[in-house]
Structure formats: C-alpha cells, structure tokens
Amino acid sequence: MKAPAPEPMVRVEGLVNRFGSQMVHDAVDLEVHRGEIFGLVGESGSGKSVLLRSLIGLQRPVGGRILFQGRDIRDLSPAQWRMVQKEWGVLFQQGALFSGLTVLENIELPMQEHFRLSDGLRRALAKLRLRLVRLPVEHGEKFPADLSGGMNKRAALARALALDPEILFLDEPTSGLDPISASALDELIRDLRDTFGLTVVLTTHDLHTLAEICDRLAVLVDGKAITGTLEEMQRHPHPWLRAFFRGARMQSVLNRR
Numbered sequence: 001m002k003a004p005a006p007e008p009m010v011r012v013e014g015l016v017n018r019f020g021s022q023m024v025h026d027a028v029d030l031e032v033h034r035g036e037i038f039g040l041v042g043e044s045g046s047g048k049s050v051l052l053r054s055l056i057g058l059q060r061p062v063g064g065r066i067l068f069q070g071r072d073i074r075d076l077s078p079a080q081w082r083m084v085q086k087e088w089g090v091l092f093q094q095g096a097l098f099s100g101l102t103v104l105e106n107i108e109l110p111m112q113e114h115f116r117l118s119d120g121l122r123r124a125l126a127k128l129r130l131r132l133v134r135l136p137v138e139h140g141e142k143f144p145a146d147l148s149g150g151m152n153k154r155a156a157l158a159r160a161l162a163l164d165p166e167i168l169f170l171d172e173p174t175s176g177l178d179p180i181s182a183s184a185l186d187e188l189i190r191d192l193r194d195t196f197g198l199t200v201v202l203t204t205h206d207l208h209t210l211a212e213i214c215d216r217l218a219v220l221v222d223g224k225a226i227t228g229t230l231e232e233m234q235r236h237p238h239p240w241l242r243a244f245f246r247g248a249r250m251q252s253v254l255n256r257r
C-alpha cells in the first residue's frame, strides 16, 4: 500500500484577492512542501507580494483558505496565532531593519517579544544568528545605515532566523544586490535550508535564484498559479511561461549552469 503523502507545510486553496474592481488572485491553488525552496514568479503586479502577505496573515483574502501545517490560519485563536508566528521568519523587500537599533538589537527584538531570556543569553543567541548568516560579529554593533546592501540583507535574514523558524518567507531577497552578493545570498539560503531543513517561500525576479536554488515554482498568471519544477515550466504551453522560461535571458542563465 502506498504511504499517505505528507501534510504540505502550506496549502493555498482557491485564494481570491481583489482591490476594488482589480482582481489580483482569482482562485490561486498551491502547495509548499516541507524542506523545499519554493519560488513565486510572475510579471510585476501579478500579485507575488500580495500572496506572500496573505500567507503570513497581513492581507485578509476575499476568498479561499490558507492552511499552515493543515490548520486554517483563520481558525487560530490569538494564542495559537502567536505560536504559529514563532515558526515563521519573514524578510520584507523594504524597511527590513529598524534604523534606530543596532543590528544585534534588531535581531533581539523578536526574541524579546516572544521569549523571556536573560540579556546575556539573548545577546549570545543573536550573535549566533549573525554567524549563521556569515556576518562578522563586530558588525552587530553597527546601525543598518552603516552596512552595505548585501550586509543589510544578511542582517535582516539573521533577524528572520531569530526565533528559530521552520519556514522563511523572503520577499525579493536578492533585489538591489550586485551579482556576486546575490549569488552569495542564494548560496546562504540554500545552505540554511540544507542545514536546518527549513522550508523557504520566496518571491523573485532573479533568474539565477530561481534556476539555482528553487526546487519548485509557482508562476502567477491570469490570477492563477501554475506550479511545477523549472523543467515543467519550460515545457508549459502558456504564452507568458513560454516567453519567460524559453526567452533569451533565461536560456543564457541555464546555459551557464
């Protein structure tokens, strides 16, 4: 007898998001499996960020359901909601870190909100997070404005890891980075997944990120999600997918793999 399929980490069923007369998601269905790096792709305005915001409860959908480890996030009590949030690490595109706090203070903030820890232990755990993202510990005393773009992303990732999450939601993690920093960040994300078995959901326009580290993709087109591996996307007949995955830019990335 075949073993039952494991519960997906995230399941989205018939998700609808609309702003006024603008339909952004018109019944989006997808599943994110435990331990995979799942990329959300689509043209600008296709609703990648709105989907990510819906997944973490910041955007209340007009219709459909979002199940996190089998539980509908709408049914969670406030206490359960706090528990679930501890399992999430989130990195937003803009305004990742508080500018008035040092990097270490930024990383400690979620710990302060969720755990009762001594100052010394909290600081030690924050420094550990810095090491995980390969940032020199002395950078922890700096303010975000005194770090490069790439270092800021790493620091924000360290904060996303503050609560030892099971799943990371990353909104355009490599945007604004030079190619070398972007590749290094891709590698870091993959290493974190490999080392800790994290599940990662990310939005990206970065062809390298989706070709190099994503296990599966969801392409948002016509208000729906088409999901599959990169190879499946390349064979898909939808005109947008054909243009994107068989276009010259994508081909040059794939040829260099």
Ligand SMILES: Nc1ncnc2c1ncn2[C@@H]1O[C@H](COP(=O)(O)OP(=O)(O)OP(=O)(O)O)[C@@H](O)[C@H]1O
Pocket: 019, 024, 042, 043, 044, 045, 046, 047, 048, 049, 050, 051
């Ligand atoms: N709070 C809001 N109120 C009204 N419209 C919104 C709101 N949030 C998003 N939208 C609209 O929803 C659409 C999808 O936006 P979203 O930011 O998800 O796109 P995206 O795919 O992430 O784009 P990009 O790749 O440019 O970041 C856009 O047309 C945007 O203007």
